[in-house]
Amino acid sequence: MTAPALREGVSLRPFNTLGLDARARYFAALGQSRELPGLLARADDLGLPALILGGGSNLLFAGDVDALVIHMAIRGRRWEQVEDDTAILALGAGEPWHEAVLYAAGAGYRGIENLALIPGTAGAAPVQNIGAYGVELRDTLVSVSAWDTALGAECHLSAEECRFGYRDSVFKHEPGRYIITGIRLRLSRSRPFSLDYGDLRHCLEQRLGSSDGGGRLTPRAVAETVMAIRRDKLPDPSTLPNAGSFFKNPVVDRAVFEGLKARYPDMPSYDQGEGVKLAAGWLIDQCGWKGHRDARVGVHSRQALVLINHAGGSGADLLDLARRIRASVEERFGVALEMEPGVVGGSEPPTR
Ligand code: EPU
Numbered sequence: 277m278t279a280p281a282l283r284e285g286v287s288l289r290p291f292n293t294l295g296l297d298a299r300a301r302y303f304a305a306l307g308q309s310r311e312l313p314g315l316l317a318r319a320d321d322l323g324l325p326a327l328i329l330g331g332g333s334n335l336l337f338a339g340d341v342d343a344l345v346i347h348m349a350i351r352g353r354r355w356e357q358v359e360d361d362t363a364i365l366a367l368g369a370g371e372p373w374h375e376a377v378l379y380a381a382g383a384g385y386r387g388i389e390n391l392a393l394i395p396g397t398a399g400a401a402p403v404q405n406i407g408a409y410g411v412e413l414r415d416t417l418v419s420v421s422a423w424d425t426a427l428g429a430e431c432h433l434s435a436e437e438c439r440f441g442y443r444d445s446v447f448k449h450e451p452g453r454y455i456i457t458g459i460r461l462r463l464s465r466s467r468p469f470s471l472d473y474g475d476l477r478h479c480l481e482q483r484l485g486s487s488d489g490g491g492r493l494t495p496r497a498v499a500e501t502v503m504a505i506r507r508d509k510l511p512d513p514s515t516l517p518n519a520g521s522f523f524k525n526p527v528v529d530r531a532v533f534e535g536l537k538a539r540y541p542d543m544p545s546y547d548q549g550e551g552v553k554l555a556a557g558w559l560i561d562q563c564g565w566k567g568h569r570d571a572r573v574g575v576h577s578r579q580a581l582v583l584i585n586h587a588g589g590s591g592a593d594l595l596d597l598a599r600r601i602r603a604s605v606e607e608r609f610g611v612a613l614e615m616e617p618g619v620v621g622g623s624e625p626p627t628r
Contacts, residue, residue: 279314292332295517300345320346330397338591339622369399381495385463387416392499399456410473414440422454519586557581
């Protein structure tokens with residue numbers, strides 16, 4: 277089996293939604309999982325680490341990438357174990373996530389319709405346990421197929437082994453160990469929809485014209501409503517380069533929350549059992565950053581959690597803006613924000 281050809285000095289600009297112009301020392305596209313061991317051996321021969329790149333929607337290139345960058349292009353959608361109500365949807369890691377959502381919803385299967393329009397690939401979805409509108413990937417994920425670089429062998433991780441948390445998983449805790457090649461999701465034709473986040477139910481009712489939708493309450497209708505809400509609030513990376521939420525929503529101790537709530541009664545919050553999750557977008561907005569613009573980068577005008585690369589900004593420009601935002605939130609609220617995208621390249625140690 278011949279390994280895919282390596283290209284040298286490739287611009288990664290088309291491969292990251294922030295539109296950052298970093299270069300990969302070497303670059304190859306991976307179309308089939310059986311080509312992976314050969315590519316990893318090439319990286320070893322070159323004395324370089326391998327960096328797996330999916331849709332590049334949760335990455336910030338701080339500079340050129342001295343690695344063999346492997347663009348994950350393993351495609352494939354397959355139904356397995358189709359029963360009366362449930363079925364498993366197996367996706368190659370390179371499948372565009374949003375297309376998979378529309379495919380499942382169009383077939384009448386429920387479970388991932390709230391995750392419509394999230395940019396990126398199916399293989400990247402477990403890394404940060406993508407989530408939106410009250411649903412997370414872990415709610416449907418059955419298993420992840422991966423190459424375990426520590427063992428030099430293929431492996432399958434159960435949902436439990438993925439150790440999912442809010443925007444968190446084993447893949448973040450052991451960066452570089454697993455190269456995800458596919459995922460399997462358990463979907464259902466009858467599971468209840470999750471419509472209680474924000475104004476999702478209200479928007480859906482407005483679109484359908486009645487509360488039960490008269491049978492029109494389909495996974496496709498929910499996906500389309502989520503798409504309309506996201507299009508209203510979140511910028512399209514193809515016109516305004518961005519990486520979605522730039523910070524995680526911070527979870528604070530109940531005592532810290534009570535103190536803040538007394539000072540800011542309107543502050544949105546979500547009970548997490550042990551702690552309380554705050555809305556980073558609200559905290560940043562309160563500090564006056566929404567719509568802020570530096571020379572080349574800025575903060576989105578309708579969602580303060582999203583940083584934008586307006587005009588050929590660099591990773592360093594974005595990191596500098598992020599540092600100032602964090603400092604002002606910390607000063608005013610005493611809450612530390614954690615960045616969501618992984619930082620790769622330049623002198624930064626890779627976080628993915
Ligand atoms: N808010 C403001 N100002 C802002 C932004 C938000 O006041 O500029 C307030 C909103 O009014 C609302 C609260 O903050 O009361 C939460 O806002 P929103 O519902 O828009 O959600 P979010 O917490 O800002 C999270 C996810 C998004 C996901 C939405 C919907 C994280 C880091 N972000 O955002 O995920 O789409 O909920 O579920 O958890 C992503 O990860 O890239 C992403 C977009």
